[in-house]
Amino acid sequence: GAGxxxxxxxxxAKRGQDVALRCDPISGHVSLFWYQQALGQGPEFLTYxxxxxxxxxxxxxxxxxxxxxxxxSVSTLKIQRTQQEDSAVYLCAxxxxxxxxxxxxxxxxxxxxx
Amino acid sequence: GESVGLxxxxxxxxxxxxxxxxxxxSNSASDYFIWYKQESGKGPQFIIxxxxxxxxxxxxxxxxxxxxTVKHLSLQIAATQPxxxxxxxxxxxxxxxxxxxxxxxxxxxxxxx
Numbered sequence: 001g002a003g004x005x006x007x008x009x010x011x012x013a014k015r016g017q018d019v020a021l022r023c024d025p026i027s028g029h030v031s032l033f034w035y036q037q038a039l040g041q042g043p044e045f046l047t048y049x050x051x052x053x054x055x056x057x058x059x060x061x062x063x064x065x066x067x068x069x070x071x072x073s074v075s076t077l078k079i080q081r082t083q084q085e086d087s088a089v090y091l092c093a094x095x096x097x098x099x100x101x102x103x104x105x106x107x108x109x110x111x112x113x114x
Numbered sequence: 115g116e117s118v119g120l121x122x123x124x125x126x127x128x129x130x131x132x133x134x135x136x137x138x139x140s141n142s143a144s145d146y147f148i149w150y151k152q153e154s155g156k157g158p159q160f161i162i163x164x165x166x167x168x169x170x171x172x173x174x175x176x177x178x179x180x181x182x183t184v185k186h187l188s189l190q191i192a193a194t195q196p197x198x199x200x201x202x203x204x205x206x207x208x209x210x211x212x213x214x215x216x217x218x219x220x221x222x223x224x225x226x227x
Contacts, residue, residue: 004157033214040122042217043158056214091157098166100146100207103215104176105157 002026003108006092012112013082021077021109025094033103034067034077035091043091047077082113122193122201133191135221141189142185144206148170148177148215149189155199161189191223199225 005024013019025032031050035043036059045059051072062072064082069075081084090109093103127133139147141213145166150158164171164178164187171178187204201222205215 041218042205042220044217045214048214058216083198102120102160102163103150104160105150107155107157 004092004094004104006090006106006109007040007105008109010112014114015082015084017083018078018080018083019081021079021090021111023075023077023092023094023106025073025092026074026104027073029094029096029104030076031095031097031101031103033071033093033095034060034075035093037089037108038090039088046077046090075093079111082111083114087111087113117170122220122222124224126226127194129194129225129227131194133176133192133194133223134197134226135202135223136217137189137221138207139185139186139187139204139206139218140208140216142182146207147178147180147187148205148207149176149187149198150203150205150217151198152203152220158203159162163191194223196225196227199223 007022017092033048034046047057047067048055049069052069063081066078089108090107091105093105095101096099124200149161151161152158162173162178164180165207169180175192179188199218203220204218207215
């Protein structure tokens with residue numbers, strides 16, 4: 001389909017392992033956002049890209065979290081030395097413009113750290 | 115009726131009734147608001163948006179009302195259907211250059227057939 005695609009849908013890792021989560025935004029969408037969603041909560045902002053530029057990473061909880069979008073389309077969120085508190089659903093969203101446009105979300109990656 | 119659960123406020127309605135989901139936003143400078151619907155295991159889905167220069171906007175079976183005086187947003191769903199059962203989030207975009215939407219707590223809507 002033409003929506004935002006995230007992979008994998010589920011990821012189980014042992015504490016201390018590194019993980020990489022992928023997001024394929026809608027073609028032509030300039031803006032790309034990563035969110036973390038805990039059970040029963042709304043999405044919490046992690047980081048934002050405009051094309052390939054990471055303009056805001058103020059929501060990343062620690063320096064173990066790293067995101068990139070090298071060619072302005074596909075984005076990867078990497079978590080190094082995972083901890084149990086990293087367990088959550090990680091959502092990616094894209095939109096046409098920088099602001100005041102609805103975001104289109106993927107179905108997320110559910111990350112479980114054992 | 116509406117109740118506050120341990121994690122999410124919950125609204126239970128009968129199929130065919132009208133539903134009203136409320137949201138209090140935090141910043142009087144916010145100028146763009148969005149309602150999302152999130153079904154279990156899926157990402158949030160855009161329903162309707164409204165800008166601060168409006169106080170009402172209608173879509174298909176949904177209406178959003180904005181009261182800037184009391185910083186309140188509501189989503190009205192007409193003739194609620196079982197397929198409307200989901201968690202509903204409001205999000206606000208703040209003016210002045212901030213492009214990061216802030217999501218509210220969410221309300222769980224349960225529609226009984």
